[in-house]
Amino acid sequence: MSKFLIACLGNVGPEYENTRHNIGFKVADYLCAKHKVTFNLERLAFKTEIKLKGKTMIIIKPTTYMNLSGKAVNYWLQTEKINTDKLLVVADDIALPFGTLRIKPKGSDGGHNGLKNIQESLASDVYARLRFGIGNNFSKGKQVNYVLGEWATEEFQELSDRIIKAADMIESFCLAGMQFTMTNFNNK
Secondary structure (H helix, E strand, O other), X not given: OEEEEEEEOOOOOHHHOXXXXXXXXXXXXXXXXXXXXOOEEEOOEEEEEEEEOOEEXXXXXXXXXXXXXXXXXXXXXXXXXXXXXXXXXXXXXXXXXXXXXXXXXXXXXXXXXXXXXXXXXXXXXXXXXEEEEOOOOOOOOXXXXXHOOEOOHHHHHHHHHHHHHHHXXXXXXXXXXXXXXXXXXXXX
């Protein structure tokens, strides 16, 4: 049975629950609800497994906080004996307009501290990432306040549909592969 590690990034704690930076956690929570599984607190992450058509998706929400996400990702890759070609990281992205979803097989960290730490921990930028656009509607010097801020009302109303699409992309990545998922979901 083929195993995948789906690392959904965010920050633990109620003060971060509905922030833009926590979109990875929201996607993970939706996937769990859809497949009727629950997270358990394990080493460095909340973790669960979803079986899907002969594949196993191990989903983690790191408890290391965003800036040390690599520690949890690396630990679970090693523990579950999963190669980085079966890793997908779900993270927010200010370079994409709100609600835009893009999956890529590799790339730079784009200034995202969670991705930067993962790249440092893996000593590579060759791992798949699903970037969830949160927009960049902030003034100079206010980026931290923006990403750690809660969704605007108009964004919140559209969030559910985008989370469902992100979950569909994750399942497609595991079942059909990167190329198929990029072709059928990016820019759509």
